[in-house]
Amino acid sequence: MTTIATSFSELEEQICQRFDSLSKRLRQVGRYLLDNQERVAFDTVAVIAEQADVPPSTLIRFARAFGFSGFNEMKTLFRAALVEGTSNYNERRRLFIELEEEPLDPESPPDILHRFAKANADALEQLVSLVNDEDLKRAVTILNQADTIHILAAGRSFNVGVYLAYALRHLGRKALLIDGLGGMFEEQVSMISAKDAVVAISFSPYASQTKSSIESISKIGCQLISLTDSAVSPLSGPSDVCFVIKEASVEGFRSQSATLCVTQTLTVSLAALSDKQD
Structure with a gap:
């Protein structure tokens, strides 16, 4: 029952x-x-x-x-x-819309900017309550202990992966981007060892390359950190730490502000941990 x-x-x-x-x-x-x-x-x-x-x-x-x-x-x-x-942000948002004296032209660039900025601000405010403190600490520990950090991000998530690889390399960390250049996803995944960590980033409808690579990565025995949009996404199950991120979306255009915020948090936290250990 x-x-x-x-x-x-x-x-x-x-x-x-x-x-x-x-x-x-x-x-x-x-x-x-x-x-x-x-x-x-x-x-x-x-x-x-x-x-x-x-x-x-x-x-x-x-x-x-x-x-x-x-x-x-x-x-x-x-x-x-x-x-x-709630921290009353939902009520504040509805009140703001109701009290707006001059509705903006939905076709105008200023209104488009207004809607994107507001939607992103709401998503970032919500992010603080969605992300678990212990998950953040554990993710930073995993990254700190990894021999190599592999970053898996395809399609719309690719630019976030590129930024994370850039930031980690500036910390002196060995970070490799699994980009499938030349169709070599399988070969790049085969370079991952059990002592490494993988950061996988993907959102619905989930890049096919990411889904197939995750199946292979889960068999290696390395630590997996995922950034995704649902507790039942293909990335969440095999993950050691899963961040479920609710991004802003305006007329079908999904933002990446909250995802980038999480990657920046992980990077800066890793830098702070490294400073303490030196």
Whole structure:
């Protein structure tokens, strides 16, 4: 018999543990719920079903699969978690929009800048509450103890990987970028040893090269740090430390401010640790 979760963290853990055994439709619901905690807390069942691209009955089936009498009972966990973890930034954001006296022209460059800047500011503020302090410390320790740091980032995440490799090399660390130049992803991955560390960066829809490389890396026995967007992403399972990052998105254009913030935090923290040890 399924133990009914009494908190969002318990529910999140249950969804992650059972994710692969769920039907395709229920996995679709699970991914949406974990990736949109705030929206689930406020939206109606009809809106959630529309956004998750499933019929409302599927939401009810999902809730019952985890022991709840209905979806609204499950939804109370999302609301409670939001209230307990909020620093009132959500309320401030809504109030700001409501009190804006002169709506800006949505076509104008100043308005586009305004929306990107605000969305990124919100994402960075949320980042502080999403990132676990112990995960940060453990990630820095892993990087510090690694013989070589390999960075896996393809597609839209590539520039973040390039920056991290650049920053680590300026610290005097041996950092190699797995870029697949000449189609040599497999050859570059084969150079990783159990004494190394890998930092993998990928966001939905997840670069195919990254997914296939992660499968190989997980068999090597090295330490893996991942930066991704979901607790059920292909990177999270094999990771020793996983940072789930919610990036800002404006009209389909996803930012990278929060991801870069995490990489800068890791780099500067590693530098500080090195100074203490010298």
